Every structure is written in structure tokens, then in C-alpha cells.
Amino acid sequence: MEKQDSHGVTIRELAELAGVSTATVSNVIHGKTKRVSPGTIRRVQELILAMGYAQGGEKAAGTQKGSRLVALVANPHKVYEDAIGADPFYGKIIGMAEQCLREKGYYMMFYSSSDMDDIFRMVMEQEVEGVITLSFHKNDCDKIAGLLKRPVVSIDGCGCRGNVPNVGLDDWQGGKLMTEYLLACGYGPVYVCAGRDHGVDHVRYLGCQAGKKERCKRDGKEEGKADSGQVRFVSLGMDRKKRRETLEALVQPVKANIKAGLRPALFCLSDLYALEALGYFTSQGLRIARDLGIAGFDDIPYASLLSPGLTTVRQDMKRKAALAVEMLADMVEGRNTAGEGREILLPVKLVVRETTSRLK
Known part of the structure; x- marks a missing residue:
């Protein structure tokens, strides 16, 4: 029997709408896209989003008996000579998020890429219960949520508006x-x-x-x-x-x-x-x-x-990571207290040290 989601949308229907084979649609869903053109990937992803296809049907709905795996994905805006963790800011956020997730009984998988199609492929092929995005445009956060059909929370999302909850800074x-x-x-x-x-x-x-x-x-x-x-x-x-x-x-x-x-x-x-x-x-x-x-x-x-x-x-940075984890856990576990499009902007503080001084 052909695989379909809980709403009855089949891979064959997606393939017909996209004008490609069912194998191509399956490859896009599972991230096997080395031989698929970027245009076809985008077309299939847009149809998945529009038609509401959810991989695995009822099994795909995250529950407490699920994988307990959360993906933290980062979109670096700098070129790092070593790795993204070489920046102490990102290192602190990633480390605190992992600690907070572990305390709540979750495991964290970290993935970083400046190629958004690469990010989309990765989150779709993994059995994750939710995603935390770091330094993404809010439109891309919305796309991940739509493709994956799982809870998504953003840290430092940029852009004017978005449907995914965001924990940012003033x-x-x-x-x-x-x-x-x-x-x-x-x-x-x-x-x-x-x-x-x-x-x-x-x-x-x-x-x-x-x-x-x-x-x-x-x-x-x-x-x-x-x-x-x-x-x-x-x-x-x-x-x-x-x-x-x-x-x-x-x-x-x-x-x-x-x-x-x-x-x-x-x-x-x-x-x-x-x-x-x-x-x-x-x-x-x-x-x-x-x-x-x-x-x-x-x-x-x-x-x-x-x-x-x-x-x-x-x-x-510790509070920023902790809030994002708290919001995601609430969504995964059905409390859903984050609220669609909710944005928390944490306060800042001026810290004066020796690299500046007042004019005498």
C-alpha cells in the first residue's frame, strides 16, 4: 500500500503535482538529493508544505514516547576558521541548550550549515521531536515548521514577522x-x-x-x-x-x-x-x-x-537558551504555552571596563 500521511495525501499525489517520479519525491523527503536539481527540491518542498504531508503519519506526531531527540540547527553568518563553536557566543548558547535539554530528558543533535536546503533536508530525514533554530531568518523558521510538522522555536530570529516563537534580545x-x-x-x-x-x-x-x-x-x-x-x-x-x-x-x-x-x-x-x-x-x-x-x-x-x-x-546567553528549551518542551509535551508568533526580547546591560574612559 502506498505511504500516505494522516490526512490521506500520498507521495504519488505529490509526485503528480510536481511533475516528477514518486522516487524523486521520496528522495527529497529523506534528504537523498545529490541527483535532484535545486529547482525540483524547492518545488517538492513547497508542495509538501502546501499539502500538509507529514512523514510517517500518526507516528510523526511527537509524543513523550518518541525519540526524545531535539535538533539545534545554526545558520552561521561568519566564516569560521575552525568551527562555529570557536565563537564563544555560539559555544555558550549551544552548551547551555544541551544542558537544559538533558535536564528535561531530551537528547540534542547539533547541525550547522549556511545552505538552507541542506538544513531542510537534514531536519526532514531525522526522527526529531522538535527543532531549535539559531540565527535564522523567521521565514526559514516558518518553512522548517511547515515541512517538518513538529514544534520549532527560534533563537535570535531575524526579520519582521514570523509564526515560530522567538527568543531574542533588545x-x-x-x-x-x-x-x-x-x-x-x-x-x-x-x-x-x-x-x-x-x-x-x-x-x-x-x-x-x-x-x-x-x-x-x-x-x-x-x-x-x-x-x-x-x-x-x-x-x-x-x-x-x-x-x-x-x-x-x-x-x-x-x-x-x-x-x-x-x-x-x-x-x-x-x-x-x-x-x-x-x-x-x-x-x-x-x-x-x-x-x-x-x-x-x-x-x-x-x-x-x-x-x-x-x-x-x-x-x-544562559537565560536565552533556557527559555528556548522551556518553550520547545512545552510545545512537544502538549502544553503549547509558547503561542504562535510569540517573541521574547531579553534586556541588555551596559558593562564599562578599561577599553573606554571619560574625557578628563
Whole structure:
């Protein structure tokens, strides 16, 4: 008898609608797509989503007697020379999620890819009871939920709207707080540095712009007139080599600012980037904090261990992971308290250390 889902949608019907063989549809469902074109994969996935096909029928509905396996999938926005876990931020989130899942009696499978089709194939071929996504666009989270027919919770989902619950951060407020602080210290121009102006980094940069406007209003200055009050975005690039080249290109304008009597600052939207900048500009003979302020975002453990300590925006990574796990467990176990499209934005805190100082 031909396999069908609990609503009676068969693989044969999907194949006829897609204009392909039943074997091709089966291969897409099970992630065996090496010989399937990307266009066919997308067409079949869209039909699976539209027709409501659920692999395995009633068995596919997650229950407490199921696999107890949860997939945590990450979509990295940086090029890592070693692995995604080399970034302390991702390492902390992944580690805390695994611990929280284990305490609730679940097992965690981790998978990372920048290829969304690869992610879709992986989650469809595994017998998981739910998925936690990390740094995905909300539209892609919705697609995973629709294809898999399992609970999905997002961490740091980007995009305006989505149906999957999301645990994020008040990124806008973090950008605003740090920019206001740096300008109040007498720094400026402020170079806002990120891999690219995208996702949560874009939201943080919008907060930086709001902080600049607020500071100009408070000081009674016309926005953008003075070089010291300018906030400029700098795209560092997505790999270490490009970031180093960008920092090298920044040396001359930074030194020119200092020579002109200004106090420039770098506000890096990742602590890892800030620590790279700290090492490089120190090697160029600049006096950190006095001549050049450097600040980061996240408050990873290294931020307080190094000397000088890094001024940064703190987020509670442990709570972020724990909330995501709690929401997913509720959905898997039928309590469903997360609510469709619910979004929790955790607060941030300004942490001042030795890489910045107030103008005396």
C-alpha cells in the first residue's frame, strides 16, 4: 500500500503535482538529493508544505514516547576558521541548550550549515521531536515548521514577522545604550563595526543612530554637523582575512581623527571582533581608551579576562537558551504555552571596563 500521511495525501499525489517520479519525491523527503536539481527540491518542498504531508503519519506526531531527540540547527553568518563553536557566543548558547535539554530528558543533535536546503533536508530525514533554530531568518523558521510538522522555536530570529516563537534580545536598545555612553565620554566619530549591515546587527545599528540623535538633542547640537558626533557603519567582512584588511584600512582615518584633536571609538557588534580590533590597534601603538575607545557586544567570558577589560553590552546567553528549551518542551509535551508568533526580547546591560574612559 502506498505511504500516505494522516490526512490521506500520498507521495504519488505529490509526485503528480510536481511533475516528477514518486522516487524523486521520496528522495527529497529523506534528504537523498545529490541527483535532484535545486529547482525540483524547492518545488517538492513547497508542495509538501502546501499539502500538509507529514512523514510517517500518526507516528510523526511527537509524543513523550518518541525519540526524545531535539535538533539545534545554526545558520552561521561568519566564516569560521575552525568551527562555529570557536565563537564563544555560539559555544555558550549551544552548551547551555544541551544542558537544559538533558535536564528535561531530551537528547540534542547539533547541525550547522549556511545552505538552507541542506538544513531542510537534514531536519526532514531525522526522527526529531522538535527543532531549535539559531540565527535564522523567521521565514526559514516558518518553512522548517511547515515541512517538518513538529514544534520549532527560534533563537535570535531575524526579520519582521514570523509564526515560530522567538527568543531574542533588545538589540536596538543595546546599540542605543552604548552609542550614548561613548558620545557622553567624549568619543567621536564612532565607527560601528560588524561583518555586514544585516539581521540583528542592522537592528543594533539602528539603535546606534537613535543614540546619536538622542545625544545631539540632549547637547543642543545639530545632528551631523560636528565630526565628533558622527556615527558611521563599517563593514568588516565575513572572514578573518577581510576583517584584518578592513582594520588596516581604518588606521589612517583613526590616526587623522586623533591628530585633529578628536577621540574616535570602535563599537564592534560582536566581542570577538572587538578583541581582534583591540589586539591590532594596540600593535599600532595607539593608547586604548585614551586615544581610541573600543567596545563590544555580548560580554563573552574573554571580555573580562583580558587586560584591558572590554567595555561591552551584556546579554544573558544562559537565560536565552533556557527559555528556548522551556518553550520547545512545552510545545512537544502538549502544553503549547509558547503561542504562535510569540517573541521574547531579553534586556541588555551596559558593562564599562578599561577599553573606554571619560574625557578628563
